[in-house]
Amino acid sequence: MVSGDSARRLIGLKIGDVFDGAIVGKEGVKLRITGGSGISGEPMRPDLPGGAKRRLLLSAPPGFHPREKGERRRKLVRGNVITEEVVQINTVMVYEE
Numbered sequence: 001m002v003s004g005d006s007a008r009r010l011i012g013l014k015i016g017d018v019f020d021g022a023i024v025g026k027e028g029v030k031l032r033i034t035g036g037s038g039i040s041g042e043p044m045r046p047d048l049p050g051g052a053k054r055r056l057l058l059s060a061p062p063g064f065h066p067r068e069k070g071e072r073r074r075k076l077v078r079g080n081v082i083t084e085e086v087v088q089i090n091t092v093m094v095y096e097e
Contacts, residue, residue: 010089015046015080018094031091035062038078039085051083 006023013019013033021029036044042053043062055074058064063077082089 010082011084013082015044021093030094032094033082034090034092036078036082036086036089039087040076042076042078044080044086045077046080048077048079049081050079051081051085053078 009023010019015033015035018030018032021027021031024031035046038044038053045056045062048054048056053076055076056063057072058075058077059066059070059072064073064075066072078086
């Protein structure tokens with residue numbers, strides 16, 4: 001759980017950006033942002049610029065998993081920039097080679 005000044009340092013980063021793990025209590029580790037979700041549960045999409053919510057016609061994840069071939073639906077998704085409305089951020093550890 002990150003709050004206060006530590007959370008403010010993450011605002012403005014995008015999906016794919018790498019940041020220092022010390023912000024979240026993981027010293028000596030680099031973390032890459034892979035996604036997240038907003039305050040009402042909408043997923044972040046890496047191909048949607050900005051941090052606003054939009055209703056898009058989707059045919060593939062993230063945001064929609066079709067049950068039939070060719071199925072499309074209009075779903076609410078969020079852009080790839082972390083804003084104050086983002087409550088969950090998904091990350092993976094980046095190992096230096």
